[in-house]
Structures are given as structure tokens and as C-alpha cells.
Amino acid sequence: MLPELGQIALILALLISIAQASLPMLGAHRGIAPWMAIARPAAYAQLILVGFAFLILTEAFVTQDFSLRYVAENSNSLLPMAYRYSAVWGAHEGSLLLWALVLALWTAAVARFSRALPPEVISRVLAVMGVISVGFLAFLIFTSNPFARLLPAVAEGRDLNPLLQDPGLIIHPPMLYIGYVGFSVPFAFAIAALLDGKVDARWLRWTRPWTNIAWAFLTLGIALGSWWAYYELGWGGWWFWDPVENASFMPWLAGAALLHSQAVTEKRGSFRGWTLLLAIAAFSLSLLGTFLVRSGVLTSVHAFAADPSRGLFVLIFLGIVIGGSLLLYALRVPSGDDDGGKPFELSSRETLLLANNLLLATACAMVLLGTLYPLLADALELGKISVGPPYFSLMFVLLMTPLVLLLPFGPLFRWQREQPSRPLAMLVPWAGLALGAAIAAYFLAPQGPWKVAAGVGGAVWVAAGTLRFVWTRVRGNGTRYTAEMLGMTLAHLGVAVFLVGALLVEGLSVQREVALTPGKSLDLGRYAFRFDSVDHRVGPNYEADYGTVTVFDGERVLAVMHPEKRAYASGGQVMTEAAIERGITRDLYVALGESLGDGAWAVRVHIKPFVRWVWLGALLMMLGGFVAAADRRFRVKADAREEGERSPEPRPAVSTATAAVAGSIAGEQA
Amino acid sequence: MNTPTPRGNNSRWLPLAVFAALAVLLAAGVWLSRKPNREALPSPLIGKPAPAFSLPVLHEAGRLLSSDDLRGEPYLLNVWGSWCPACRDEHPVLTRFAETKRVRVIGFNWKDEHADALRWLEQFGNPYWVVVTDFEGKSAIDWGIYGAPETFLVDGKGIVRWKFVGPLTDATIRDELLPKLAEVEKAR
Numbered sequence: 001m002l003p004e005l006g007q008i009a010l011i012l013a014l015l016i017s018i019a020q021a022s023l024p025m026l027g028a029h030r031g032i033a034p035w036m037a038i039a040r041p042a043a044y045a046q047l048i049l050v051g052f053a054f055l056i057l058t059e060a061f062v063t064q065d066f067s068l069r070y071v072a073e074n075s076n077s078l079l080p081m082a083y084r085y086s087a088v089w090g091a092h093e094g095s096l097l098l099w100a101l102v103l104a105l106w107t108a109a110v111a112r113f114s115r116a117l118p119p120e121v122i123s124r125v126l127a128v129m130g131v132i133s134v135g136f137l138a139f140l141i142f143t144s145n146p147f148a149r150l151l152p153a154v155a156e157g158r159d160l161n162p163l164l165q166d167p168g169l170i171i172h173p174p175m176l177y178i179g180y181v182g183f184s185v186p187f188a189f190a191i192a193a194l195l196d197g198k199v200d201a202r203w204l205r206w207t208r209p210w211t212n213i214a215w216a217f218l219t220l221g222i223a224l225g226s227w228w229a230y231y232e233l234g235w236g237g238w239w240f241w242d243p244v245e246n247a248s249f250m251p252w253l254a255g256a257a258l259l260h261s262q263a264v265t266e267k268r269g270s271f272r273g274w275t276l277l278l279a280i281a282a283f284s285l286s287l288l289g290t291f292l293v294r295s296g297v298l299t300s301v302h303a304f305a306a307d308p309s310r311g312l313f314v315l316i317f318l319g320i321v322i323g324g325s326l327l328l329y330a331l332r333v334p335s336g337d338d339d340g341g342k343p344f345e346l347s348s349r350e351t352l353l354l355a356n357n358l359l360l361a362t363a364c365a366m367v368l369l370g371t372l373y374p375l376l377a378d379a380l381e382l383g384k385i386s387v388g389p390p391y392f393s394l395m396f397v398l399l400m401t402p403l404v405l406l407l408p409f410g411p412l413f414r415w416q417r418e419q420p421s422r423p424l425a426m427l428v429p430w431a432g433l434a435l436g437a438a439i440a441a442y443f444l445a446p447q448g449p450w451k452v453a454a455g456v457g458g459a460v461w462v463a464a465g466t467l468r469f470v471w472t473r474v475r476g477n478g479t480r481y482t483a484e485m486l487g488m489t490l491a492h493l494g495v496a497v498f499l500v501g502a503l504l505v506e507g508l509s510v511q512r513e514v515a516l517t518p519g520k521s522l523d524l525g526r527y528a529f530r531f532d533s534v535d536h537r538v539g540p541n542y543e544a545d546y547g548t549v550t551v552f553d554g555e556r557v558l559a560v561m562h563p564e565k566r567a568y569a570s571g572g573q574v575m576t577e578a579a580i581e582r583g584i585t586r587d588l589y590v591a592l593g594e595s596l597g598d599g600a601w602a603v604r605v606h607i608k609p610f611v612r613w614v615w616l617g618a619l620l621m622m623l624g625g626f627v628a629a630a631d632r633r634f635r636v637k638a639d640a641r642e643e644g645e646r647s648p649e650p651r652p653a654v655s656t657a658t659a660a661v662a663g664s665i666a667g668e669q670a
Numbered sequence: 671m672n673t674p675t676p677r678g679n680n681s682r683w684l685p686l687a688v689f690a691a692l693a694v695l696l697a698a699g700v701w702l703s704r705k706p707n708r709e710a711l712p713s714p715l716i717g718k719p720a721p722a723f724s725l726p727v728l729h730e731a732g733r734l735l736s737s738d739d740l741r742g743e744p745y746l747l748n749v750w751g752s753w754c755p756a757c758r759d760e761h762p763v764l765t766r767f768a769e770t771k772r773v774r775v776i777g778f779n780w781k782d783e784h785a786d787a788l789r790w791l792e793q794f795g796n797p798y799w800v801v802v803t804d805f806e807g808k809s810a811i812d813w814g815i816y817g818a819p820e821t822f823l824v825d826g827k828g829i830v831r832w833k834f835v836g837p838l839t840d841a842t843i844r845d846e847l848l849p850k851l852a853e854v855e856k857a858r
Contacts, residue, residue, distance in 0.1 A: 277685060284689075291696065311700040319693055326686040333682055372692075375699045389753075513785070576793055593792040602792055 003068055006056030007147040013049035013104075014137040016042050020130030024123035036119050039126035043111040046133060047104040054101045057146050058088050067153035070094065070146045075157040078541035078569060079165075086170040087160045092310075093146035095173060099290070100136045102174070102181045107133065110185055110210075117206060124192035125185075132184055135317040143310045165541075168228035176221030176248055180286035182214020183251060186258065187283035190276045191325055194332040204266040204275065209629035211262060211279075212487070215255040216625025222248050223618035231580055236511065236589050236606045238614055241392040246371040247289030250364050254282040257360035259625075260353050268415055270341030270350055273333040274357065280329060284322040285364070291318055292371070347420050349413040355406055363399045367392070404458050404499065407492060408465020411485075412472070426472070427465055434461035448507025455503025463496035487628025491621045498617025504610040511606040517599050525607050527588065528552040534592070534601055542566040544577075547592045547601070551581060563592040563603075587611050715830040720747075720822070721812035725802035728779055728787055735802050737828060744831075744854050745774040746847075747822040748798070748838075749810070751782040752790035754818040760837035761794050767843050768797035773823075773851060777801035780810055780818055823847065825854045 020042035027035025057070075061084045066072040074091045075084060083090075089098040107129045114122045140146070189203040225245065230238045239245065258278040265275040291314040344350040370391050408430070412423035438457025445452035470489055473481050512524050516531035523529075532548040544566045551558045561579035568575065581588040586609045593602025715721075724736035748764060750757040768775045777798035779787045787803065804810050813822070823832035832850045834842060 273682075281685075288692075315693070315696055315700055318696070322689055323686065323693065326689050330682045330686050372695060376695060513789070574795065604789070604792075 002056050003060060003065070003147040003149070006053040007145070009049045009053040009056070010137060010141055010147075013046050013053070013100075014134065014141060016045050016049070017130050017133040017137055020046065021127050021134050022130075023127075024130075025127035028120040028123040028127070031120075033119070036123040039123045039130075040111040042130065043104075043107045043126055047108040050097075050101050050104040050137075053147075054088070054097055057094060057097060058085060061085065061087050064157070065153075066155070066157050067149055067151065068146075069148045069150040072150050072154050072157045074160050076160070076541060076569075077156060079157075079160055080540050082167075082170065083160055083165050086164070089173050090160045090164050093140070093144045095177075096136065096140050096144055097146050098174065099177055099181065100133065100140060102177045103129065103133055103136060103184065106178075106181055106185060110188075114206075121189075121192055121196070121203065124195055125188045128188035128191045129184055132188075132321065135321065139310075139313055139317065143313050166228060166232050168224055168232070172221060172224040172228060174221075175217050175224060179214050179216075179218025179221050179255075180248075180251060180289065182210065182217060183255060183279075183283040183286050185210040185214065186262075186279040187325070190279035191328065194276065194328045197332060201266050201269065204262055205634060207279075208259075208262050208266060209631070209634045211255065211258055211282075212625045212629035215252070215259055216622045216629070218248070218252050218255060219618055219622040219625065222252060223615045223622070226618075227615050230611070231578055232575075236509075236578070236591075236608060238505070238611065241370070241389050243371050244289075244293050246367050247292045250367050250371075251282050251285040251289060253360050253364035253367065254278060254285050257357045257364070258282050260356050260360075264350055264353050265341075268342050268344070268350060270344065271354070271357075272341065273329075276333060277329060278357070278361075280322075280325045281361075281364075284318075284325070285368075287314075287318055287321060291315065342416060344415065345417045347413075347418050349410060349415050349418065352406060352410045352413055356403065356410065359399050359403045363396065366395045366399070370395070404462060404495070407462050407495065408468065411466070411469040411488065411492075426468055430464035430468055431461065433464055434458075445507060447510075451503045451507030455500050455507065458503070459496040459499040462499065463493055466492040466496070482633065483631040484628045484633065487624040487626070487631070489624070490627055491624025494617045494620030494622075494624060496617070497613050497620055501610050501613030501615075501617055505608050505614065508609040509606060509611075511604065513593070513602060513604045515596050515600045516603045517601075522603070522605060524605055526553060527558065527607070529590065529603075529605050531601070531603055534595075537564075539566065542568045542575075545592060545595070547579075547590075547603075549579065549590050549603070551588060559588065561588070561590050563590045565592050582612065584612060585610060715814060715822075716833060718830060719828050720824045720830050721809065723802075723804075723809045723812065725804055725809055728777070728784070728791075728801035728803050735800060740774070740776070740824070741828055742826050743774060744823065744825045744851065745776050745799075747776045747778050747813075747824060749778045749780050749813075749815055749818045749820040749822075751780050751818050752786040753782065756837045757819045758794070760819050761797070763838050763840055763843070765795060765797040766840070767838070767847075768799075772848075774799040778810075778813075778815075779803040780815065781805060781807050821847075823850055823854065825857070 020039060023035045024039035024042075027033070027038070060068050060071050061075055062081070064071070064075060064077055064084075066075075070091070070093050074094070075087050079087065087094075089095045107126060110129065111122075111126060114125070117125075186207045189207045193203050222245075225248065226238045229240065229245075230236065258275065258281075261271050261275045261278050264271045291311070408427055409423055412426055434457045437460045438453040441456035442449045442453035466489055470481075473479060473485060510525060512522060514522055516522060518531060518533050521528050521530045528551070530550045530552065532550055535546045535548070537544045537546040544564045547561075547563045547565075549561045549563065551561060559581040561581055563579040564577035566575045566577055576591050578589055578591040580590075586607055589606035589608055591604045591606075593604055595601055720737060722737045724734050727733040727735050750760075764775065775798050777796075777800070779801050782803065782805065784803070784805075787801070791798075791801070807815075819837050821834045821838055822830055825831050831854055832847065834846070838847075
């Protein structure tokens with residue numbers, strides 16, 4: 001009975017979303033206040049209904065209702081309780097329901113926190129979000145119904161994919177979706193602005209914190225996914241350029257470009273068209289990511305559900321939403337002449353941010369190309385081809401090197417016009433320090449000297465350059481160190497930390513695979529790994545070979561590690577559970593291979609220096625996104641909407657004092 | 671230098687044009703995945719003798735396996751690499767089929783690092799009777815291999831009888847491979 005209620009709630013939510021997508025939009029167009037007034041209640045009603053449906057599905061998983069096809073396919077009576085909750089989004093139907101729920105949450109949040117905005121704007125924005133909601137709810141109801149019955153009910157379910165039975169995977173998809181779907185807010189504002197015909201700083205200032213928060217969640221989601229792949233797939237890598245990873249990385253890159261471009265447009269009025277395009281692109285890439293994952297068009301470890309009719313549906317939806325937005329963009333984007341931005345010279349912060357945008361956008365395009373290339377080759381009958389990590393690694397090094405080199409200059413350059421010698425003089429000592437550190441690292445590194453030198457040098461350069469900016473600001477009297485600046489500082493330091501992790505683990509990792517019999521030891525680096533035993537253990541829904549390895553650092557016992565090989569009861573899928581001894585400067589990683597007979601086992605041991613810094617860097621970037629979003633300026637200015645608006649006409653060069661108030665100019669006092 | 675916003679009337683249409691091209695490609699992708707049992711790329715090899723090869727065996731350093739060693743009984747040659755995600759999808763299907771011991775399944779490890787290949791088999795299990803390696807991909811050219819996975823059925827006389835491009839599915843094995851194999855076994 002309950003599942004039918006969930007079904008009804010979804011259908012009601014679809015009807016309401018149709019109303020939300022149409023009436024407020026028409027109302028805003030014709031100036032009919034009662035129609036516009038529908039937008040907010042509709043948003044709240046949708047949240048309640050979709051939330052209710054989600055609870056019902058959760059309840060079905062907790063009580064193991066195997067008369068629901070979706071539950072029977074993705075759960076099992078042996079499944080531990082925690083995974084019964086996460087199994088809700090363990091496969092296609094449930095993850096779409098989660099998508100719809102997250103969209104309803106964002107929509108309701110926009111409805112709630114937009115009191116300061118004019119009713120026409122918020123009506124259009126909520127209507128655009130309503131259109132997206134219509135698409136997803138229709139997709140759910142017509143092609144991927146989580147409440148479809150399986151009659152007669154089966155006695156036992158098939159079980160959740162063992163890959164997903166992991167704590168990291170409980171929160172990875174929700175965080176990722178909050179990020180993906182969060183980009184619908186700047187997207188909806190961009191569409192509203194294009195429809196309105198007025199592309200001004202108003203919507204921008206208001207959306208900036210939303211973009212920041214969405215991007216921060218996406219960063220967290222991607223980091224969790226990478227962390228999961230590291231310890232669960234048993235390969236010891238942290239990024240594989242898998243199509244599904246790429247699908248989440250593309251909106252991240254576009255979002256990172258959007259963050260920077262929004263700052264320019266909001267503060268200086270420049271790059272309006274570009275910011276609108278990036279806002280459309282970031283969300284479009286989120287939709288594309290959903291399409292790629294859900295349609296099964298690209299084969300991937302992650303593509304758990306593949307069904308062409310679903311692919312077709314998403315493709316049509318994609319065509320309407322993205323195609324429609326870009327058509328609108330082409331028709332309505334302000335041309336360069338009446339752009340309204342303040343003019344700037346070649347040597348200015350604007351130019352640097354433009355370079356940042358172009359590099360990030362190019363990186364995004366090259367990930368898209370690499371991800372779709374196999375599909376292109378397939379469509380042209382060139383056969384099935386996989387584009388491997390070498391392509392991505394090479395392109396990324398080429399594109400990210402200039403980004404890292406330019407990064408410290410960005411905050412130190414003035415808006416509009418800058419004497420390059422001034423920031424250059426500030427950074428020369430730090431460039432020297434970075435170079436010195438890189439040279440030292442080159443000669444000290446036991447292996448992979450180039451990578452280690454690049455990692456150390458790049459990180460010192462970014463960190464020192466960023467701290468130089470902090471020092472300039474803090475020393476300058478009469479200027480606040482705003483939350484926005486603090487967020488930027490944290491995120492840029494995150495880049496430095498990430499560089500250490502990514503390049504040092506690449507350069508310094510050592511690994512060995514050997515056959516060991518109990519009692520035998522393997523020496524690797526300064527550590528000795530003694531293989532003690534392999535026992536048989538029974539878990540809740542699996543049986544495992546449970547290894548014991550004692551690690552010695554000289555004479556001292558450093559750790560006792562337990563790598564496992566699990567065979568899940570349903571389906572017999574074998575999973576490697578690597579044992580990891582964590583450390584801030586290195587991880588020790590032991591994975592159990594196959595039994596070689598006579599008590600001998602294949603054992604694989606890795607030493608991964610600084611691998612944690614990869615995720616630590618990502619966490620800092622995330623934190624930066626949240627902190628920047630908390631800047632008071634975004635709230636204060638949004639309240640004083642009339643006064644806060646920038647004049648659309650280009651003004652003559654503003655005085656330094658005005659600029660200091662309007663924006664945040666680094667080194668103004670230097 | 672002012673702003674990068676599109677000035678002309680053409681550049682503002684560029685994003686839409688790019689998306690249109692992308693949509694066509696994705697539509698092609700959906701269309702292709704609608705017919706998972708689509709005809710394999712016609713192989714000129716079918717009905718002809720399999721290319722002669724002599725390749726190193728993955729698990730035994732120094733040992734070579736040649737096409738002559740495989741004469742007498744039919745065998746299935748499965749092209750894979752640890753770098754190929756589709757091979758991971760195919761792996762359980764192939765494993766189930768190999769367990770029926772209907773025919774020898776030879777792994778053709780293509781353009782792969784030795785250690786990566788071993789690790790891949792160690793993690794997912796080894797369904798192959800024997801695995802030969804073609805690191806440089808020279809022998810693969812003789813076979814006309816475009817990508818991985820690809821699968822060839824060769825009969826006891828060394829004639830290629832069937833070829834499949836892309837990951838094998840249970841349906842492909844049931845509807846195509848098994849009938850072809852029955853034909854091959856009857857003719858012997």
C-alpha cells in the first residue's frame with residue numbers, strides 16, 4: 001500500500017512542477033501577480049511530495065519489501081542496516097529519485113532565501129527550475145519507476161552491488177548530486193536574465209554564493225569518489241579518467257571557471273556574456289554527466305544501469321534544456337558593444353582571470369573530447385577505442401602548468417590596469433624560493449625526480465604567492481580581510497596541497513608484488529612487511545580470506561594490517577579489501593591477491609607518499625568555497641537591491657577609493 | 671582589449687552549434703546501443719586461416735605459444751587489456767562461459783603492461799586457459815584488431831569462423847557463439 005502512496009506523491013509532484021514551470025513564467029511575462037505568487041508554494045509542495053516519496057522508498061528498503069522490483073534487485077535480507085539506507089540510491093531508479101529530491105531541496109532553498117529579489121526575477125528562476133523538475137520527474141515516472149511492483153514477490157533479493165557496500169559510497173552520491181544540481185541555480189538565473197533581457201549585476205551577486213556552495217559540494221563529492229576508488233578498487237590509484245569520473249569532473253572545471261568569471265562580472269561588469277555561457281555550461285555538463293552515466297552510452301565500471309529507452313529520453317530532455325538555453329543565449333546575449341563592463345588593459349586582473357577561464361574551459365573541453373572520443377570512433381565505425389590516461393595526463397600537464405604559474409599573480413594584480421613590475425617584484429623572492437625548493441627536491445628524490453621537483457616547486461610557489469597576498473592585505477591598514485578573500489586563500493592553498501599529493505605520489509610511490517608464505521617477510525623502503533596468516537572469516541553477507549600482515553619500521557612494530565578478499569554470498573562477486581595504514585606523509589597499502597597453493601599467497605604492497613594530500617587539498621578547496629559563500633557582502637547587497645545595482649553604462653575609470661569599496665583589490669596600499 | 675563577449679553575430683551561435691554536433695553524436699550513441707547485437711564489423715578473416723603468431727605467454731616468462739600449438743581443437747581468442755573498461759564489463763560473462771569448458775578460451779593481452787595485466791587477472795580472476803601477450807600490437811594488426819574487447823572463434827583446422835566486436839553478453843554467447851561452435855564441432 002505504501003509504495004502506491006509514494007507513486008501518487010511523485011505524480012502529484014510532476015503535476016505541480018508543470019504548474020511551477022508554466023504559470024509563474026507567464027505571470028512574469030505579462031505582469032500577473034497571482035500567477036507569479038504560485039512559484040514559491042509550488043516549490044515547497046514539491047519538496048514535501050518528493051521527500052515523502054523518498055521516505056517511502058527508504059522504508060521499503062529498511063523493511064525489505066521484495067515485492068518492489070527495485071528493492072528486490074538491490075537489496076538482500078543479509079544486507080547490513082546502514083547499507084539498506086544507502087541502497088536507496090544504489091542503482092538507477094533510486095539515484096534519479098535522489099536527484100529529484102536534491103533539486104526540490106535547492107528549489108525550496110531558492111524560494112526561501114530570495115525575499116530580497118523582485119517577484120519577476122524569482123518567478124522566472126523558479127519556473128526554470130520547475131522545467132528541470134518536470135523533466136526529471138517525468139523521466140522517473142515513465143522510464144524508471146522505483147515503485148514498480150514485482151508480483152509475485154520474491155523471497156530473497158539480489159543484493160546491492162558489492163562495490164557500493166562501503167561507507168564512502170553512502171555519502172558520495174548525495175554530495176555529488178548536491179553539487180551537480182546546485183549548478184541549476186546559476187543556470188536558472190542566467191536563463192531568467194536572458195529572458196528578462198536585462199543582464200545586470202543583480203542576479204550575479206545573488207547567485208555567487210550559490211555557485212560557491214554547489215561547487216564546494218561537488219568538490220567534496222568528487223574527492224569522496226576518488227578516496228573510495230583508492231581504497232575499494234584495490235589498485236592504489238586515486239583517479240582513473242574513467243568516463244563517470246570525467247562526467248563529474250567536467251562540471252567541476254566549468255564551475256571553477258564560473259566562480260572566477262562571476263567575480264569579474266559582479267565587481268567590474270565585464271565578461272557578462274561569458275559568465276552567462278559558463279552558467280549554462282556548468283549545469284549542462286551536469287546534465288550531460290547524468291546522461292552519460294545513466295544511458296549506458298559509454299561503457300564504464302560505473303555504468304550500473306544501461307537502457308537505450310532511458311538514453312533516448314535523457315537525450316531529448318538534454319536537447320530541449322541545453323539546446324533551448326543556448327538558442328536563447330544566441331538570441332539574447334548582450335553584444336560586446338553594450339556589454340557595460342569597465343574597460344581594462346592587457347595587464348590587469350581581468351586579463352589574468354580571463355586566462356584562468358580559458359585554461360579551465362579548454363581543460364573541460366579536452367576532458368569532454370577524451371570522454372566522447374570512443375563514442376565518436378564507434379559511431380564512425382572505427383571500432384571500439386578507449387582513450388587512456390596518457391592522453392588526459394599529457395593534456396592536463398600542458399594546461400595546468402600555466403594555470404599554476406599564473407595563479408599567485410591573480411589576487412595581486414589590480415583591476416583595470418596594473419604595472420606588471422609591481423606584483424612581479426612582490427613575487428620574485430618567492431619564485432626564487434620555489435625554484436630552490438624544486439632543485440633541492442630534484443636532487444633529494446630517490447626516484448621520479450622531475451615529478452617530485454614539479455610538485456614541490458609548484459606547491460611552494462602557489463602557497464608562498466598566496467600567503468604573500470594575505471600578508472599584503474593584513475598589513476594594509478583600513479581594509480578588511482573579507483570572508484570572500486579568506487575563501488579564495490583557502491582554495492588556492494588547497495591547490496598547493498593538492499599539487500604535493502598528486503605529483504609526489506606519482507613520483508615516489510613504490511610497489512611490489514610477491515608470493516609469500518606465512519612467516520616470510522618483504523622489505524620495501526624502510527619498512528618490513530611480515531606475512532603472518534590468512535584465515536577464513538564469515539561476514540554478514542560475505543565470506544572472506546582475512547590476511548594478517550605485521551609491518552615493522554626497523555625493530556618497532558608499526559602496524560598490524562588485515563587485507564581481505566571477500567566473496568559475496570549473492571552472485572559470488574569477489575572484492576578486494578585492501579588494508580591501509582594511514583599517515584600524513586605516507587600510506588602503506590597491502591592487498592591480498594590469489595592463493596597460490598601450499599599456503600602461499602600473492603601479496604601486493606604499496607608505499608604511497610603524501611597520497612592523503614590529494615584529498616586534503618580537495619577539502620581545502622571545498623572549505624574555501626563555503627567560506628567565500630558566507631561573505632556578508634552577498635547578503636547585505638542583496639537586501640539593498642536598488643542601491644546595490646551597478647550602473648549599466650561604462651563609467652570612466654573609478655577612483656581608487658571607490659574601487660576599494662566596490663571590489664576587493666589586493667595590494668592597493670602596497 | 672575589452673571583453674571576451676561575442677561581438678559578431680556568428681560567435682554567439684557557436685555554443686549552440688557545438689552542442690548540436692554533440693547531440694548528433696550522442697544520438698548516434700543511443701542508436702548504436704539500441705542494437706547491442708549489431709553485426710560485427712565484417713572481418714575479411716572469416717573463412718580464412720587465422721594469422722600465424724608466436725607470442726610470449728603472460729604467466730610463464732620465456733615461453734612462446736604459437737598458432738600451431740593450438741591446432742586440433744577449436745579455440746576462442748579474446749582480446750583484452752587492463753586499460754579497457756569494457757573488458758571489465760565483459761569479464762563476468764566470459765568467466766561464466768569459460769567455466770562451462772566448452773572450448774579453450776585464449777586471452778590475447780593487447781598493448782598492456784605486464785604487471786598491469788597480471789594484477790587485473792589477480793583482482794578479477796583468470797578465466798583464460800592461457801594468456802598470450804602482444805605488447806607492441808604487431809600480431810594484432812594481422813588479426814585486424816581495432817579495439818578491445820574483440821573475440822574470435824577459430825576452428826581445429828585454424829580457420830577463423832566467427833568474430834565479435836565489443837563486450838560479449840550472455841545473449842551473444844547463447845544466440846551467436848554457441849550455434850557457431852556447434853556447427854564447428856559437427857563439421858569436425
